[in-house]
Amino acid sequence: MKPTITLEYCPKCGWLLRSAWMAQELLTTFTDDVHGVLLQPSETSGLFSVRVDEQVIFDRKTAGRFPDIKELKQLVRDAVAPDKPLGHSDRKPA
Amino acid sequence: MKPTITLEYCPKCGWLLRSAWMAQELLTTFTDDVHGVLLQPSETSGLFSVRVDEQVIFDRKTAGRFPDIKELKQLVRDAVAPDKPLGHSDRKPA
Numbered sequence: 001m002k003p004t005i006t007l008e009y010c011p012k013c014g015w016l017l018r019s020a021w022m023a024q025e026l027l028t029t030f031t032d033d034v035h036g037v038l039l040q041p042s043e044t045s046g047l048f049s050v051r052v053d054e055q056v057i058f059d060r061k062t063a064g065r066f067p068d069i070k071e072l073k074q075l076v077r078d079a080v081a082p083d084k085p086l087g088h089s090d091r092k093p094a
Numbered sequence: 095m096k097p098t099i100t101l102e103y104c105p106k107c108g109w110l111l112r113s114a115w116m117a118q119e120l121l122t123t124f125t126d127d128v129h130g131v132l133l134q135p136s137e138t139s140g141l142f143s144v145r146v147d148e149q150v151i152f153d154r155k156t157a158g159r160f161p162d163i164k165e166l167k168q169l170v171r172d173a174v175a176p177d178k179p180l181g182h183s184d185r186k187p188a
């Protein structure tokens with residue numbers, strides 16, 4: 001089974017729209033690499049986190065911010081398809 | 095565990111956008127009634143189906159069309175929150 005990406009978001013904070021946008025970005029980039037993207041309303045206020053199966057790859061509380069989309073794609077890529085090039089969204093060489 | 099709604103769609107058909115829109119409609123209406131909505135790219139061409147957990151509540155091949163959003167909300171409501179009124183999206187009395 002391919003991995004499932006979960007975007008858990010605080011609906012009372014109004015974060016459905018940005019989460020749905022991120023879901024579409026991830027599904028456009030990783031169509032063949034993932035089982036799907038789950039949008040999950042959280043019961044915890046202020047929560048925004050991204051999981052690959054059970055593994056948390058981004059948490060807003062820990063980071064103190066939302067991910068930008070380039071960073072999010074890199075994190076997902078590293079977890080689900082480490083050899084996949086991301087074009088414009090790829091890391092610049094050090 | 096609350097039910098998970100799965101929208102399985104054919105990515106090659108370009109159906110991500112309508113599926114993501116439907117996901118947002120469902121998450122807006124059923125925020126507290128569902129575990130989440132899973133957007134799942136299908137490997138089967140032309141497939142569009144909606145499941146509540148494992149139960150298929152709409153299949154494009156069977157229906158010969160896409161659901162309209164009012165119909166989709168009624169189907170989901172009947173499966174996850176049968177007593178929930180849907181306001182404008184509710185059935186008219188016979």
